Amino acid sequence: MNAQEYIKTTQEKWHTQYAAEPEFLQVLDEFVESVAPVFEEHPEFVEKNLLQILAIPERIISFRVPWTDDEGNFRVNTGYRVQFSSALGPYKGGLRFHPTVNQSILKFLGFEQIFKNSLTGQPIGGGKGGSDFDPKGKSDNEIMRFAQSFMTELQKFIGPDLDVPAGDIGVGGREIGFLFGQYKKIRGFENGVLTGKPLSYGGSLARTEATGYGAVYFINEMLKTKGEDIAGKRAIISGAGNVAIYAAEKLQQLGATAISVSDSTGYIIDETGIDVALLKDVKEVRRERLTAYAEAKETATYYEGSVWDHDIQADLAIPAATQNEVKLPQAEQLIKNGVKFISEGANMPLDAPATEKLLAADVYIGPAKAANAGGVAVSALEMAQNSQRQSWSFEEVDGMLQDIMKDIYNNAETAAREYGKEGNLIAGANIAGFKKVADAMVSQGLV
Structure with a gap:
């Protein structure tokens, strides 16, 4: 069986087997379309039935x-x-x-x-x-x-x-x-069993900030590829948790302006830039709705609904709330708003039609598995510190995070180019991530 026949047969099986699991089926379909060229190059992956094995959790x-x-x-x-x-x-x-x-x-x-x-x-x-x-x-x-x-x-x-x-x-x-x-x-006491711990018993400096910071470091690499500077850019952000808060913080440290955040009931537009200290107080200390932010800041306006339906000009977008928050109508609004770069802070925040529409409009998308990998990267660094009974400085961890995010971008961009998907970081990230896992699976035998 050649690679195309194998992929088609596998997808047909998935659509029967996982028909009642739409989110899982969605990610499988998106993944397999990206990695098809790898199976054409590596017939041993077909022979060893890696797709069907990999789709079933251990x-x-x-x-x-x-x-x-x-x-x-x-x-x-x-x-x-x-x-x-x-x-x-x-x-x-x-x-x-x-x-x-x-x-x-x-x-x-x-x-x-x-x-x-x-x-x-x-x-x-x-x-x-x-x-x-x-x-x-x-x-x-x-x-x-x-x-x-x-x-x-x-x-x-x-x-x-x-x-x-x-x-x-x-x-x-x-x-x-x-x-x-x-x-x-x-x-x-085994402090390496969980990550994201408080600093007093084995947590890592910069872990709280890592996913948001990493999403911004990634979009900065995307901008550099296109010869653009992040300073002066306007960004729409969804969510109001760690990812959104620290993405806004890092954007503003780099000279960009985060103009929005959102929660489950509505969103804030603040043209002067999100006040990160106030946002932290509202969401992390008082645990209140964003209406409390709007009440405390004159330049902020609270709206009900989705921030992705809002008509406002911006250069960047960081969806950092939840899966499938951006559908086709919201993608069309993003294009109308002038957004050219998206870094996915949440997991799978764009549904498939939205992704297709944005790619067709030459919007450069940093996929979640690459763009929001900063959190788990620093979690791994926390594990390393726990194993060594050491604590590294914020600057050390943040410097490692920047290097990791740059490497992730370069690996995804290189893989996309090598497999005829130049400019498609979604395909590039899938290919780069998959090849390493596939090689390990083959070398370890039938496991």
Whole structure:
């Protein structure tokens, strides 16, 4: 069977097998179209059936998470850990606490994580996990009780050299602390078992900033390729978590202006530039809606709906909220707004029709597995510091992050050019990430 026949047959099987898992099917389709040239060049990948093997996680763990609310009511959620690939190292990927979490979403995120982690150059495999628990509106004690119950089960399947979770949507420093405390109570002190920890027990400087900073470092490399300077550029950002906050901060440090952020109910437009200190106070300290930001700053206007529907001129876009937040109508609005460079701060924030439309309009897209790899890159650096019982300075870690993001860009751009996809960083990132994993899988045998 030649490469094209193999890919067609595999996709047909996927569309039957994963019809009830739309997010996972979406990422598989996008991935396989990019890496088709690699299979033509490497018939041994076809012979060893790598696509079908790779699409099945090495292990999926699903478990019950019972907990009590502040009124003493018994509640229950479902917990998951998808341990997708250990070809390059221990499973590595975040935990997401959000009501939309299901197996399809975690498989899509875990599959992406394999190649994101590969691109960092660090020795880490791919995984993802979480629960359909919603931290919003819960007290600290309710979140603590849930996290302790969640970790009581999860601790059976993780460890510093086996699987190292981190945070994601709904899992920040507070949740990581509760999770780590419960792990320590059961298994003893192993500070390398989780990343994104507070500095006092093994966290890394620059980890909080890493994903947002990395997305900006990546878009800066994209701009350099086109002979443009980031200084003076205007950027639309979605989201108001770590990625959005620190992307805005780094943009403004480099002389650009972040003019928006958003949350689940609406968005802020602030033509003078997002006040990062105020945003941190509203979202990280007070944990309030963006209406509180608008009330505190005269130049800011709050709107309901999606920031991607807003008619405003900008050069750059960093979607940093959630998957499929930008669909075809929003892509058309981005083109109308004059956006020419996109760095995906969230995982798969553009759906397939939006991506096609933007690429056809010569918008340069930095895909999530490359552009938002800064977080997991610094998580790997945190693991290294934990192993060595060392703490590196902010400047050291940030310098390594810049070098990693530059290397990721160069590898993706080079792979795209070598395989006839010049200018398509989505294809380039998939190819560069996949080749490393595929070579490891072949050399390790049928695993």
